[in-house]
Amino acid sequence: MAEKNVKTSGSATAVAVEDPGRVRNVALVGPSGSGKTTLTEALLVAAKTLNRAGSVVEGTTVCDHDQAAIRQQRSVGLAVAPVVHGDIKINLIDTPGYADFVGEVRAGLRAADAVLFVVSAGHGIDPATVSLWEECAAAGLPRAVVVSRLDHARANVDATIAACREAFGAGVLPLYLPTGDGDPALVGLVTQRRYDYSNGHPPRLDDVGSEDAERLSEARDALIEGIIAESEDETLMDRYLAGEPISEDTLITDLEQAVARGTFHPVIPACAQTGVGTAEILDGIARAFPSPLEHAPPTATTPEGIPHPRLAPDPDGPLAAEVVHTSVDSYVGRVSLVRVFSGTLRPERTIHVSGHGLTDRGHDEHDADERVAHLYSPLGAALREVPHCVAGDVCALTKLTSAETGDTVSGTDDPLLIAPWEMPEPLLPVAVVAQTRSDEDTLARNLSRLVAGDPTLRLEHNAETGQLVLWCMGEAHADVVLSMLRAGGAEVTTEPVRTSRRATFARSAEGHGRHVKQSGGHGQYAVCDVSVEPLPRGEGVEFVDRIVGGVIPHQFIPSVEKGVRAQLREGIGGDDPVVDVRVTLFDGKAHSVDSSDAAFQTAGALAVKDAAAKAGLVTLEPLDEVVVRLPDSYLGAVLGDLSSRRGRVLGTESLEGGHTLIRAEVPSAELVRYPVDLRSLTSGRASFTRHHARYEVAPQKLPARDPAKARA
Numbered sequence: 181m182a183e184k185n186v187k188t189s190g191s192a193t194a195v196a197v198e199d200p201g202r203v204r205n206v207a208l209v210g211p212s213g214s215g216k217t218t219l220t221e222a223l224l225v226a227a228k229t230l231n232r233a234g235s236v237v238e239g240t241t242v243c244d245h246d247q248a249a250i251r252q253q254r255s256v257g258l259a260v261a262p263v264v265h266g267d268i269k270i271n272l273i274d275t276p277g278y279a280d281f282v283g284e285v286r287a288g289l290r291a292a293d294a295v296l297f298v299v300s301a302g303h304g305i306d307p308a309t310v311s312l313w314e315e316c317a318a319a320g321l322p323r324a325v326v327v328s329r330l331d332h333a334r335a336n337v338d339a340t341i342a343a344c345r346e347a348f349g350a351g352v353l354p355l356y357l358p359t360g361d362g363d364p365a366l367v368g369l370v371t372q373r374r375y376d377y378s379n380g381h382p383p384r385l386d387d388v389g390s391e392d393a394e395r396l397s398e399a400r401d402a403l404i405e406g407i408i409a410e411s412e413d414e415t416l417m418d419r420y421l422a423g424e425p426i427s428e429d430t431l432i433t434d435l436e437q438a439v440a441r442g443t444f445h446p447v448i449p450a451c452a453q454t455g456v457g458t459a460e461i462l463d464g465i466a467r468a469f470p471s472p473l474e475h476a477p478p479t480a481t482t483p484e485g486i487p488h489p490r491l492a493p494d495p496d497g498p499l500a501a502e503v504v505h506t507s508v509d510s511y512v513g514r515v516s517l518v519r520v521f522s523g524t525l526r527p528e529r530t531i532h533v534s535g536h537g538l539t540d541r542g543h544d545e546h547d548a549d550e551r552v553a554h555l556y557s558p559l560g561a562a563l564r565e566v567p568h569c570v571a572g573d574v575c576a577l578t579k580l581t582s583a584e585t586g587d588t589v590s591g592t593d594d595p596l597l598i599a600p601w602e603m604p605e606p607l608l609p610v611a612v613v614a615q616t617r618s619d620e621d622t623l624a625r626n627l628s629r630l631v632a633g634d635p636t637l638r639l640e641h642n643a644e645t646g647q648l649v650l651w652c653m654g655e656a657h658a659d660v661v662l663s664m665l666r667a668g669g670a671e672v673t674t675e676p677v678r679t680s681r682r683a684t685f686a687r688s689a690e691g692h693g694r695h696v697k698q699s700g701g702h703g704q705y706a707v708c709d710v711s712v713e714p715l716p717r718g719e720g721v722e723f724v725d726r727i728v729g730g731v732i733p734h735q736f737i738p739s740v741e742k743g744v745r746a747q748l749r750e751g752i753g754g755d756d757p758v759v760d761v762r763v764t765l766f767d768g769k770a771h772s773v774d775s776s777d778a779a780f781q782t783a784g785a786l787a788v789k790d791a792a793a794k795a796g797l798v799t800l801e802p803l804d805e806v807v808v809r810l811p812d813s814y815l816g817a818v819l820g821d822l823s824s825r826r827g828r829v830l831g832t833e834s835l836e837g838g839h840t841l842i843r844a845e846v847p848s849a850e851l852v853r854y855p856v857d858l859r860s861l862t863s864g865r866a867s868f869t870r871h872h873a874r875y876e877v878a879p880q881k882l883p884a885r886d887p888a889k890a891r892a
């Protein structure tokens with residue numbers, strides 16, 4: 181780690197721009213392994229920010245800098261790498277591709293004004309890729325597609341572009357294609373030039389060779405028609421169809437406008453290994469992607485929720501910025517990555533941090549003024565000091581003690597709150613145990629730090645099961661969370677997640693409680709008789725006093741009730757609290773001297789225990805209401821799996837776009853691994869929510885789940 185910091189921090193000086201029009205914020209999004217992090221390295225080299233590209237496998241890239249990313253050999257969080265191309269500062273925002281880290285993708289999309297969607301030429305389009313494209317579409321950002329890894333043994337650019345068109349729509353058309361001769365080179369369909377990377381970046385420019393010209397004319401016609409179809413100039417199509425030549429400038433202008441509108445997605449083939457496409461990508465970003473001036477900031481309110489006039493990307497406007505990522509550096513402490521939407525951040529100032537309101541996920545409520553000492557331009561983990569950060573740019577702040585991912589940073593005189601982007605719900609529970617007392621303290625400290633940086637992690641201290649449960653996005657997320665806790669010095673292990681069960685009476689029974697000790701001194705004397713009957717689910721514990729003739733003096737009735745309720749809460753012959761019963765006190769005996777509050781509490785407890793022994797208890801297990809949203813093609817598999825989990829389908833509903841909603845009740849105990857299993861069952865195309873519905877009598881002997889059958 182330390183070595184890496186030295187390597188990257190020495191390599192480039194940071195730039196602080198004055199004009200938001202000279203910034204481009206571009207998120208690299210795409211499935212895991214498509215080559216985003218490696219492409220970022222190649223772009224850093226092409227723009228001369230780095231002399232030499234690092235490697236994901238060796239853990240030497242700028243963006244995969246944290247320990248978890250290095251160990252998993254894939255990105256687990258977003259990272260920023262700025263490059264300067266001409267007079268434009270491009271903030272490359274590398275994001276993880278694996279579904280567990282979709283929260284980081286959403287944060288990256290929030291910080292970005294456009295997307296480079298990266299798919300590998302050797303892998304094609306899988307359902308997870310479609311989900312990521314939908315994330316980008318939901319964010320409404322302009323997108324270009326990079327078909328990467330051209331040197332892959334199974335690379336098939338034409339097939340990959342066709343698959344992209346099929347999955348993402350007809351607006352996907354290539355702007356460049358690889359040459360047919362196998363050289364590391366591209367031809368431009370609009371420019372009709374050849375870009376040869378045989379000697380690396382920058383490419384040598386040639387005229388297109390004759391065989392290529394023929395091969396490409398069809399693709400060029402399709403592209404031109406695609407651009408013209410998207411043009412706002414409606415006369416263009418008629419002129420084109422009439423055979424009038426359309427100038428390259430007109431085409432490029434129309435293309436850029438269609439890209440910015442988000443209706444046209446140019447494809448650029450690229451290869452991080454050879455540098456092919458890097459110049460075209462940098463040019464394309466600088467020319468065709470919108471600057472922050474063309475992207476309206478999110479809406480803001482005061483921290484009390486009063487609407488604020490619309491923010492503008494104006495360096496002289498009120499300060500409004502959002503924390504999009506939080507990490508902990510072993511030397512500088514907490515590092516908050518911030519996208520500025522309005523105003524200008526300057527060092528040596530006090531700013532206001534407004535909390536994001538995720539208290540239901542175990543985050544502390546906070547709203548505080550904090551001092552900013554220095555501002556930094558991050559290059560992966562390296563922090564380079566800058567004198568300011570204007571609206572539209574991205575920077576890092578250190579040592580903010582209250583700031584969490586999703587928080588708003590604003591001026592102290594005009595505190596603002598930007599509602600955070602939609603955070604995905606973590607649904608995989610992982611119960612953790614600290615090994616020793618001192619591990620417990622370390623764990624608590626590390627957890628609060630971890631939660632601050634990760635809004636997709638939810639903490640639950642379950643009072644009933646006594647477990648500390650970390651709700652994670654999936655197994656890979658859980659793995660990162662656990663390794664960070666361990667790296668923080670806490671010895672922690674996991675244990676099976678327990679569900680909080682209940683018990684109730686199998687039938688009605690009477691119980692006798694006698695607590696009599698009268699051997700010398702102040703004695704104890706209490707006798708009571710109760711009848712206990714089961715009630716419908718959800719009725720709780722009811723206590724009825726039917727004592728007549730004062731056989732138990734009225735001041736001791738509450739004592740009996742207290743003893744009864746305490747015993748039921750504690751459970752009888754097990755840990756499960758007893759619920760849904762009516763306990764009727766109908767008889768008893770007292771002594772004028774030796775009876776006491778304590779004696780009647782004990783007698784009450786003994787009486788319900790006695791009744792329970794006669795009636796027998798049944799176990800109640802919690803049921804959750806589960807709502808699954810899935811593509812129709814998985815309906816049979818998901819329904820079959822739900823029934824193997826003892827689920828009861830309440831109804832299904834057809835949605836638009838070939839999706840179905842299933843509503844079902846499923847025992848909580850069967851849902852522990854549901855996020856993992858549902859993902860593998862539907863290739864990640866389904867989502868679900870769950871919330872506690874009620875308790876239900878558990879089967880005497882729970883059927884063993886057959887995982888093979890569940891997946892069939």
Ligand SMILES: Nc1nc2c(ncn2[C@@H]2O[C@H](COP(=O)(O)OP(=O)(O)O)[C@@H](O)[C@H]2O)c(=O)[nH]1
Binds near residue numbers: 277332451452
């Ligand atoms: N040969 C070759 N390998 C690549 C290229 N791009 C990425 N890789 C390798 O593919 C793997 C995944 O790349 P990575 O950048 O981590 O993908 P990400 O998950 O999209 O960030 C790594 O082992 C890279 O070294 C490329 O253009 N050529």
Ligand SMILES: [Mg+2]
Binds near residue numbers: 277
């Ligand atoms: Mg990566």
